[in-house]
Amino acid sequence: MHPIQPHRPTRSTLRSLAPAVLLALAAQAQAQDPTAITINGQRVFQITAQTTFELDGTPISAATAATLGPGFSTLVLATNVPDGANQGQAQQVQFDNLARGPVTATDPLSVLNQPLTLTADTVLEGFTDPTTLVVGDLLEVSGYLDADSGVISASRVVLLTNPTQDWKLVGQVSQATANGFAIGAQAVDSTGVTPTECPLGVIDGVYVELEALPNPAYTAASVLDQLIELHCEDPNFGNPPPGTVTASLEGLISALPDPLPDPPSFSLLGVTVQATAQTEYRGGGIDDLDVGVRVEAEGSFDSSTQILTAHEIRFTQAQARFMAPLDSADITPDEGVTIMGNLVAFTPQTRDEDGLAANGLSQMTQVEVRAFVDSDGSLYASRIRERGNPDLTDTRLQGPVAEIAEPVLTILGNSVDTSAAQFRDHEDNLITAMEFYALLQVGMVVSAEDALYDPVTASLIPARIHLEDAPAPQNRAGKGVGQG
Template identity: 35%
Template structure:
């Protein structure tokens, strides 16, 4: 399987000439660009001085020269050898509830960058509109969008990326989207296209394309790897979505089996939050045989866990469904794992419901997992999230008051017992804490066990040069100069 890097850049994206010496931001990592850096757009190498996208939110990949060939620039920083900007899907909207583009469900949060949306709101998108979506592809045929562009003029060329979920003779499925292989010669797919392979599909546009239409205008179909391959022994920083959990110390992340241990540093969550559908950045070392040893794991957004009594009226099922639990309304993300069909079908009697997910930058709650935990039990409720304010013995978390007055125990991030003083030294605004206690039915949790999940720590220093950085484009010097942050 060949590691092709595919990118689609819309003609309407604002662009500026490349500057010989410039820092850009990829997932919080400064990346140095100079005249030797190759910029790749839509499988083509841009000539020096060509426009490059200045659209924060685009998925970007920066690859650096090998250690033997690395030559630091005037700032003592090695410039990137290649930078690739990419989209995951481009084409017609086939559903608005939930939002799907060419059958692929898309999560759009307050963290998603956008251009040209009618009225500036994703809710104004209609069936048949054309969108470019950049972001991270989940194994459940969904996308966590980092950037979306509305195309007022339908584009003649479509792009579809994702995992094969079914093969039926000369037709395959990427989630609900049917794709015809008739007359298509797959590239880098071996003897056949199989379930689980990751594809990049280019196709001509089809007028009046709907959710039930077959994509039968394929011009190129390639088996690719969803995360670029790194050099064994080299450092890397990869961003994407957690796949299958392989063991209590490893999980699938694109093509890699990622392992972690007690020395792995976590931010915005803990090892307990590593679950399918979670978006994260992983820093570490590439190993042999598509393995990756994690030195640090940072969730893309602060994690939340909420468990408590839920009544049938508290659940709005469907593609844009919500669950109201412990005074919090949690939206369904496309990356949701809903084994008990809470969001899919609702509930017909009061139950104890656990929801796990994350907060976007506007404080919206998003669910990536929901489970039934038996009958309703207000005395065994739980809230996990970032601290908003502290007035000992009270903490404000997720709009709730966590009252620790009658707490029976305090724990540190490793689960070891600590005293109240030690807990409150770490439970500062921004820290992530947990209380497993009694819910009063209004807005307060009391008693039980109180734990510090993650303290407020400064981000780690950049450290040694990475060979590969994959993540969200945050802009360049000129963007920052215009006030972007």
């Protein structure tokens, strides 16, 4: 797939600290300000003389940390954290990469045979255009592991101009034998290295981090050998303090029950996220929870059960959804789909149970596309499905509201006339049009459902309008919930 090319903490030595504790795993961490580290632009933790730093498990100075730049997947342990988990004093900060090694393919861009998804939100260092990269270039990648597809959703990619002392790869083990295993499409020979922190051994399903000596003769067909370190690890919080702590965890949904319970629950690799009736959703709704979707869950984490009870679930990229008739010309296999006037790119993470992204269409068909929107407004398909016979009277459009001219909304370039619609809020309560427009703000995600769609005028008349976003939260009283 070649259109748009578009974690993990390392072994942790975290210790139990003061009663108010935060565990945060999130990309776009910025430490250039020597007095604070910012997570995703909204969680700010003060750096003190006692704050310690690690880069891929190696201690570094505060001065070095301040030069690293944004985009790292980062673990922060902090004290004096209020219930909203948006501030505190950083005690330990760990910056982590998932892969370091040569480019093995450019379509899709891959490192050590691990496909990458890049978007406008990916921080690029040492280059500006992914299409200029060639096989053999050395890259360092931070981001999120998609356990379902084996793809790395990259938050930061650095082009290394000098040889490195080691290559690195983090991922889930498959095809394990006595002397080797695979991480995605990369075969690994573990002869001569003793695994550590693997109580069950290196078996299928466990997550490992490996380091290997660089091999000048390595190609995409090579077995990765000459390992110098191999250990199993928790891909999320590492070794958290005991008891219940305030936590924020960001990642790609790795599993969710079918059918989805109410309130929902899902997995972020090894952590179960449990919503409640009071959980608020931002950037999307319960229906948008799906394998491979990137979310940030904030709430209370119980280290004994590995359950995070979520006060808030935020879709870090606004969720879009389309359902409309498509013809064969609307899908370019392995590249993208044009639906309701929007170009949606396929990525290595696009789920394609019906083969539409791979093979296209042979006739007019009703198609549903789930997607996310990056900071540049580009759309990337997370899933594409056939939905039966074409029907312009049963369409759907969901996305951020760009313009409000009551009773008309503009969503993803389409005009949505809400005059005859039934309105529901983010909790699925029936509300009036007046109440809906009082809550609505530009940028909120709205779903127009059971709609009559006119492709000529790019307009919809929906039977139902659903506000997917919760209103802006009020500040909760600051209090520590950690124990230990």
